[in-house]
Amino acid sequence: MLDNLTAAREQMALSLSFHIIFAVLGVGLPWLMLWARWQGLRKNDPLWTALARRWAKAGGILFAIGAVSGTVLSVEFGLLWPKFMERFGSALSLPFTLESFAFFLEAIFFGLYLYGWDRLPPKVHLACGVPVAIAGMASALFVTTANAWMNGPVGLVKDSSGKLVAAEPLGPFMAATTPPQIVHIGLAALMCTGLATSAVYAAAMLRNPAKRDGYHCRGLAAGAVLGLAAAPLQVIVGDWAARVVYAKQPAKFAAMEDVGHTQSGAPLHVGPFELPRMLSIMLKFDPNARIAGMDSIPAPDRPPAAIVHLSFDIMAGLGSALVALAVWGGWAAWRHRRHGAAHPTERRWLLRALACAGPVPFMALLAGWIVTEVGRQPWIVYRVMRTTEALTPRGGLYVYFYVTFAIYLTLSIALIAILRRIARGPTPRDEPPSDMPQPEPIAARQAVAA
Amino acid sequence: MTAANGLALIVLAGLSAYAVLGGADFGAGLWELLASGPRKHAQRDLLDRAMGPVWEANHVWLIFVVIALFSGFPGAFAALSQHLLVPISLALLGIVLRGGAFAFRHYGAPYGGDPVKGTRTWGRVFAIASLLTPACFGVAGGQLLSGGDAWAPLPLLGGALAVLCCSYLAATYLAADAAGIGDAALANDFRIRAIITGIGAGGLAVVGLTLVPGPVPLVIVFASSASRVGSLMLLRWRRYTLARVAAATAAATVLWGWAAVLHPWVIVGGLKLSETAAPASTANVVFAVLAVGLAIVTPCYAWMLRVLRPRAMAE
Ligand code: HDD
Ligand code: HEM
Ligand code: HEM
Numbered sequence: 001m002l003d004n005l006t007a008a009r010e011q012m013a014l015s016l017s018f019h020i021i022f023a024v025l026g027v028g029l030p031w032l033m034l035w036a037r038w039q040g041l042r043k044n045d046p047l048w049t050a051l052a053r054r055w056a057k058a059g060g061i062l063f064a065i066g067a068v069s070g071t072v073l074s075v076e077f078g079l080l081w082p083k084f085m086e087r088f089g090s091a092l093s094l095p096f097t098l099e100s101f102a103f104f105l106e107a108i109f110f111g112l113y114l115y116g117w118d119r120l121p122p123k124v125h126l127a128c129g130v131p132v133a134i135a136g137m138a139s140a141l142f143v144t145t146a147n148a149w150m151n152g153p154v155g156l157v158k159d160s161s162g163k164l165v166a167a168e169p170l171g172p173f174m175a176a177t178t179p180p181q182i183v184h185i186g187l188a189a190l191m192c193t194g195l196a197t198s199a200v201y202a203a204a205m206l207r208n209p210a211k212r213d214g215y216h217c218r219g220l221a222a223g224a225v226l227g228l229a230a231a232p233l234q235v236i237v238g239d240w241a242a243r244v245v246y247a248k249q250p251a252k253f254a255a256m257e258d259v260g261h262t263q264s265g266a267p268l269h270v271g272p273f274e275l276p277r278m279l280s281i282m283l284k285f286d287p288n289a290r291i292a293g294m295d296s297i298p299a300p301d302r303p304p305a306a307i308v309h310l311s312f313d314i315m316a317g318l319g320s321a322l323v324a325l326a327v328w329g330g331w332a333a334w335r336h337r338r339h340g341a342a343h344p345t346e347r348r349w350l351l352r353a354l355a356c357a358g359p360v361p362f363m364a365l366l367a368g369w370i371v372t373e374v375g376r377q378p379w380i381v382y383r384v385m386r387t388t389e390a391l392t393p394r395g396g397l398y399v400y401f402y403v404t405f406a407i408y409l410t411l412s413i414a415l416i417a418i419l420r421r422i423a424r425g426p427t428p429r430d431e432p433p434s435d436m437p438q439p440e441p442i443a444a445r446q447a448v449a450a
Numbered sequence: 451m452t453a454a455n456g457l458a459l460i461v462l463a464g465l466s467a468y469a470v471l472g473g474a475d476f477g478a479g480l481w482e483l484l485a486s487g488p489r490k491h492a493q494r495d496l497l498d499r500a501m502g503p504v505w506e507a508n509h510v511w512l513i514f515v516v517i518a519l520f521s522g523f524p525g526a527f528a529a530l531s532q533h534l535l536v537p538i539s540l541a542l543l544g545i546v547l548r549g550g551a552f553a554f555r556h557y558g559a560p561y562g563g564d565p566v567k568g569t570r571t572w573g574r575v576f577a578i579a580s581l582l583t584p585a586c587f588g589v590a591g592g593q594l595l596s597g598g599d600a601w602a603p604l605p606l607l608g609g610a611l612a613v614l615c616c617s618y619l620a621a622t623y624l625a626a627d628a629a630g631i632g633d634a635a636l637a638n639d640f641r642i643r644a645i646i647t648g649i650g651a652g653g654l655a656v657v658g659l660t661l662v663p664g665p666v667p668l669v670i671v672f673a674s675s676a677s678r679v680g681s682l683m684l685l686r687w688r689r690y691t692l693a694r695v696a697a698a699t700a701a702a703t704v705l706w707g708w709a710a711v712l713h714p715w716v717i718v719g720g721l722k723l724s725e726t727a728a729p730a731s732t733a734n735v736v737f738a739v740l741a742v743g744l745a746i747v748t749p750c751y752a753w754m755l756r757v758l759r760p761r762a763m764a765e
Contacts, residue, residue, distance in 0.1 A: 057560055060470035061553045067506050068549035072542050074516050079538065085531070089524030090728035093736045100510070100517045101743040107507040108754045115758050168728040259609030394535045411550045417566050418557050425561045
């Protein structure tokens with residue numbers, strides 16, 4: 001049986017991890033849908049339109065699960081951490097209030113988009129996709145702003161005795177931790193959506209080579225371009241995030257990079273390897289730079305280092321692997337365009353890599369959140385409130401945890417069954433109806449390129 | 451008027467919107483469960499088509515209320531979360547299962563043919579979960595008035611009243627939708643259901659008047675009775691569009707009566723709302739943002755409700 005604190009933490013971790021998977025798709029998928037719908041209208045291309053429709057169907061069900069799991073979170077903040085909400089609910093009010101309007105706009109226009117295909121004129125329908133995409137992205141950025149403030153709170157007003165009396169409503173937007181975190185999560189959402197999408201089509205092509213048709217190629221290309229273009233940017237932003245962590249959250253940094261004691265010329269620990277002086281070089285561009293280690297943090301304020309370090313390595317490793325995949329895919333596309341080499345979808349190994357890359361950004365995403373959240377321990381608001389101080393006095397929280405676990409497991413199983421059914425629907429063939437202009441088949445385009 | 455008063459009104463407005471719009475989506479669960487007669491499938495089909503496009507937007511009102519509450523009254527939010535841990539958790543359970551099950555049921559056969567295995571079960575889950583949530587919220591509302599735990603007459607009455615109000619709203623709206631697509635027989639099915647639940651809800655509301663710890667302002671009692679009786683008469687005369695409005699008013703006024711009795715408390719005899727308000731600097735900003743946000747969202751919302759009304763042609 002779990003004690004209350006552990007149960008509450010596991011409950012939080014479980015419900016956040018579950019939600020974030022749908023949330024990132026809720027951020028990214030509208031952009032893909034918008035692109036496909038726009039291409040379909042602009043080029044009068046039924047294949048893009050069919051993709052847009054298919055994605056909207058999948059989106060409909062993903063959004064529903066995202067919405068209910070998100071509701072659980074907002075209420076759970078109070079159920080599990082009432083003392084935190086009591087003291088800091090108003091500090092977080094602005095990002096969350098703005099978020100609620102982003103949700104409204106997203107839900108309203110997504111409803112219109114999903115059910116308006118045959119009720120709205122095509123241009124108006126396309127335009128309904130725009131607020132969905134913008135509001136979805138905005139909601140992710142607002143909630144991450146709240147989280148960034150917990151990592152580096154600013155704007156707290158204390159009275160002469162040091163008691164907290166108020167919080168500056170704009171605080172979350174002014175925290176130094178906010179800019180890198182929101183850019184990082186935004187890119188993560190695009191990577192997750194893009195690569196999950198391309199993996200679906202890559203897997204279909206591997207299973208049945210006849211599926212290398214216009215429909216599947218378009219789906220693969222849209223997803224892969226979105227996901228892989230974001231990958232190199234993500235590494236740069238991750239590096240920025242790490243520098244801000246070093247400046248603002250030294251304990252998290254020491255845990256992340258496994259720096260036991262403060263030292264000059266600190267080595268970089270990657271998996272089983274130790275690269276001498278590398279950490280000093282990367283962080284300060286100086287092989288002898290002094291890096292603060294865990295021993296500079298008072299013992300009661302130290303986060304659990306092993307899991308934070310492991311998660312950080314997983315995230316950075318997977319991120320780098322995706323950059324390598326981006327280079328490979330970009331090279332294959334360039335060879336095809338410029339030198340008439342085989343179409344990228346003819347390269348079985350590239351397809352295999354893309355199919356395997358589907359879950360990879362999600363693993364990096366969850367690992368990243370473990371770095372952020374566990375690395376902040378034992379604080380719920382860094383250096384202001386401890387997690388233990390925030391916990392509800394009500395007992396028996398483990399029951400809630402087990403029930404949540406069982407329900408989310410059931411929902412996941414049902415969801416996968418239905419998404420597979422949606423993916424297996426009939427797809428349009430390359431020959432469009434005769435009254436539409438003919439999009440060039442791949443082979444013809446290759447001939448022209450050559 | 452201070453920003454805190456304004457925020458309290460916004461919370462109440464959000465709750466009313468949730469009750470009137472989201473409540474009907476929950477009430478539909480009862481009609482899923484009790485679908486019967488020669489038009490059993492048509493009944494289920496209509497509620498799917500009526501709810502499908504709008505339930506998520508309707509659901510955001512709850513999130514709106516939660517956020518407005520913890521932004522404006524963080525102390526109240528913390529106290530409610532602790533006092534009402536059990537009913538709120540059960541309501542959440544209902545929300546998750548209802549939403550998930552509705553989506554699974556809706557997309558069970560995305561291209562026709564045999565639905566995915568388990569789709570029928572999800573239909574059941576949808577129906578039962580839909581009743582769980584309003585019942586729990588009703589119990590929670592009763593607990594705040596009685597100040598005690600759930601096993602007392604007032605909370606139990608609150609739960610039953612919430613379920614009946616939601617079912618009544620759902621039946622009235624569905625009758626109007628069925629009339630809108632020109633299916634008089636289907637409209638009549640829901641009309642009868644609406645009249646029965648409407649009378650039940652009215653009766654329970656009257657019993658509630660005798661149980662609550664303080665007097666309900668006469669204006670509210672009057673408005674509630676008039677709209678309740680009016681909506682029943684309009685249903686009788688098959689004036690569905692007006693009946694929709696009257697039924698919504700009847701449901702909202704019950705909520706206002708509850709709020710009037712609760713005022714100025716968060717939990718009667720426990721905590722006062724004014725003691726839990728956010729600092730004025732925050733309250734002002736939040737109030738301004740909420741007011742501007744609502745002004746942007748409301749017209750979009752109304753447009754959505756209009757465009758997505760069920761139409762005669764199924765898609
Ligand atoms: C697709 C997902 C993904 C990928 C490929 C990466 N990250 Fe990441 N990372 C996230 C997804 C993510 C995240 C889940 O989105 C986090 C959690 C909290 C946050 O703001 O972003 C995160 C947090 C996070 C943090 C902690 C920020 C904080 O606590 O304030 C650091 C230092 C990094 N990342 C660094 C990197 C580096 C150096 C990467 C590559 C080499 C990298 N990330 C790739
Ligand atoms: C969606 C991605 C997120 C994931 C996967 C995630 C993960 C976690 C994990 C693993 C914990 C437990 C940490 C521990 O106790 O060791 C936790 C705690 C917590 N997280 Fe997050 N988190 C996410 C986003 C957020 C955001 C956006 C917020 C706030 C706006 C937030 C607020 C909290 C709070 C309040 C706790 C509980 C207190 C604590 O343990 O510090 N989280 N989360
Ligand atoms: C810990 C804090 C979090 C809370 C309290 C929270 C709350 C919510 C709520 C209530 C919803 C439902 C809105 C609706 O009905 O449409 C939702 C959906 C959403 N959330 Fe979260 N969320 C959290 C974490 C995150 C994170 C870290 C992201 C970042 C990617 C995110 C992005 C989204 C998006 C894009 C949606 C709308 C799309 C969808 O419904 O799938 N959320 N969230």
